[in-house]
Amino acid sequence: MTEIAKGLAGVKFTESKLTFINGEEGILLHLGIPIQEWAENSTFEELSLALLEGKLPTATELAQFDAHLKENRAIPQQLQQVIQDMPRGINPMQALRTAVSYLGLLDPQSEDITPEARRAITVRLIAQFSTIIAAISRTQEGQEMVAPRMDLTHAGNFLYMLTGTEPTAEQSRLFDIALVLHVDHAMNASTFTAIATSSTLSDMYSCITSAIGALKGPLHGGANEAVMDMLDEVGTPDKAEAYIGKKLDNKEKIMGVGHRVYKNFDPRSRVLRDYAEHVANKEGKSNYYQILETIEKTVVDRLGDKGIYPNVDFYSGTVYSDLGIKKEFFTPIFALARISGWCASVIEYSQDNSLLRPSSVYTGEKDAHYVKLQDRK
Ligand SMILES: CC(=O)SCCNC(=O)CCNC(=O)[C@H](O)C(C)(C)COP(=O)(O)OP(=O)(O)OC[C@H]1O[C@@H](n2cnc3c(N)ncnc32)[C@H](O)[C@@H]1OP(=O)(O)O
Numbered sequence: 418m419t420e421i422a423k424g425l426a427g428v429k430f431t432e433s434k435l436t437f438i439n440g441e442e443g444i445l446l447h448l449g450i451p452i453q454e455w456a457e458n459s460t461f462e463e464l465s466l467a468l469l470e471g472k473l474p475t476a477t478e479l480a481q482f483d484a485h486l487k488e489n490r491a492i493p494q495q496l497q498q499v500i501q502d503m504p505r506g507i508n509p510m511q512a513l514r515t516a517v518s519y520l521g522l523l524d525p526q527s528e529d530i531t532p533e534a535r536r537a538i539t540v541r542l543i544a545q546f547s548t549i550i551a552a553i554s555r556t557q558e559g560q561e562m563v564a565p566r567m568d569l570t571h572a573g574n575f576l577y578m579l580t581g582t583e584p585t586a587e588q589s590r591l592f593d594i595a596l597v598l599h600v601d602h603a604m605n606a607s608t609f610t611a612i613a614t615s616s617t618l619s620d621m622y623s624c625i626t627s628a629i630g631a632l633k634g635p636l637h638g639g640a641n642e643a644v645m646d647m648l649d650e651v652g653t654p655d656k657a658e659a660y661i662g663k664k665l666d667n668k669e670k671i672m673g674v675g676h677r678v679y680k681n682f683d684p685r686s687r688v689l690r691d692y693a694e695h696v697a698n699k700e701g702k703s704n705y706y707q708i709l710e711t712i713e714k715t716v717v718d719r720l721g722d723k724g725i726y727p728n729v730d731f732y733s734g735t736v737y738s739d740l741g742i743k744k745e746f747f748t749p750i751f752a753l754a755r756i757s758g759w760c761a762s763v764i765e766y767s768q769d770n771s772l773l774r775p776s777s778v779y780t781g782e783k784d785a786h787y788v789k790l791q792d793r794k
């Protein structure tokens with residue numbers, strides 16, 4: 418019988434120098450550097466550039482890249498209008514997908530798939546994702562959009578555009594770290610989707626629009642919002658153990674735990690857990706954090722042997738909540754970070770492109786014949 422690689426698990430279809438993961442030991446490296454070092458020392462801007470260039474940038478290179486991002490923060494008036502006119506109460510990931518697709522219509526370079534054009538579009542996409550997501554949030558709440566500021570970091574400016582208030586240095590840094598942790602993760606479903614689209618020699622906006630669609634699902638980026646739903650459903654920490662026990666007895670999945678690659682702690686969830694704890698301790702342990710602690714313990718006790726541990730989506734929501742971000746925007750924020758990984762991966766793959774076209778094992782009939790409509794029972 419032909420072996421089927423269900424979910425393409427473990428299938429290697431390309432080489433990449435960007436990200437290394439050892440799922441058994443819980444190791445994640447970008448350009449060989451551990452994620453913990455990136456989180457501690459770097460910024461979203463620097464990691465994005467490093468992945469695009471394949472090396473740590475010099476101070477001059479980083480300053481130039483930062484200036485390019487800032488120059489490109491504003492979004493076209495026509496797109497602002499489209500966002501303004503979107504129906505209310507929509508899923509923000511649908512709104513993001515539509516806005517990015519529309520942005521492609523306005524970009525005269527959008528059909529150009531040369532490496533130079535892909536790179537120039539990448540800078541605009543990274544810069545404008547932030548403005549688009551903040552604009553969607555504000556208009557959905559019936560508020561005026563806030564124009565970007567050029568004197569703030571990428572993370573700080575996003576929080577400013579989202580809330581209309583300049584964040585503190587601590588808030589900006591915390592959010593920046595969260596972005597760094599989400600930038601890239603090798604051949605995850607959305608990056609793979611972006612690459613599959615680019616492998617047909619399609620344009621950058623099509624690649625990113627398809628990636629947004631893939632990230633939206635609750636088995637991937639949508640899990641961070643689903644974790645918050647679960648916390649609200651649990652209600653209080655004393656109910657968490659019984660809630661999880663019942664779900665597991667019913668063979669239901671727990672959101673924010675388990676991972677296709679990590680069969681041990683996801684190193685990013687540990688960093689996020691420390692920040693979530695720090696945030697919770699500031700104001701006395703929050704309900705959310707205490708529920709998460711109990712869920713983590715219950716899941717690891719019951720499923721640790723199966724390699725099921727908290728993933729990056731488990732603690733991120735409590736950090737975002739503390740920054741005043743609504744749960745519907747957790748997945749767009751994942752996209753705000755992952756845009757850099759998507760673009761860097763598409764550009765890397767395009768250098769030695771091969772059409773992605775796997776096979777399936779046909780299990781249907783082979784000797785059927787057409788029956789005219791009027792003769793069918
Ligand atoms: C950024 C990210 O995308 S990180 C992932 C975010 N997604 C989530 O948090 C959703 C919850 N997690 C999951 O659904 C899964 O762990 C996935 C989809 C992420 C990866 O899982 P896969 O590698 O496809 O494994 P699969 O879903 O086949 O599960 C393997 C076994 O572990 C169990 N399992 C996996 N995840 C979970 C979970 N979250 N809760 C309970 N059981 C789980 C399955 O029930 C299955 O058990 P079985 O062998 O007894 O049937």
Ligand SMILES: O=C([O-])CC(=O)C(=O)O
Pocket residue numbers: 601602603604605606637677678728729
């Ligand atoms: O790698 C994956 O399968 C999921 C993902 O995007 C991540 O964990 O960041």
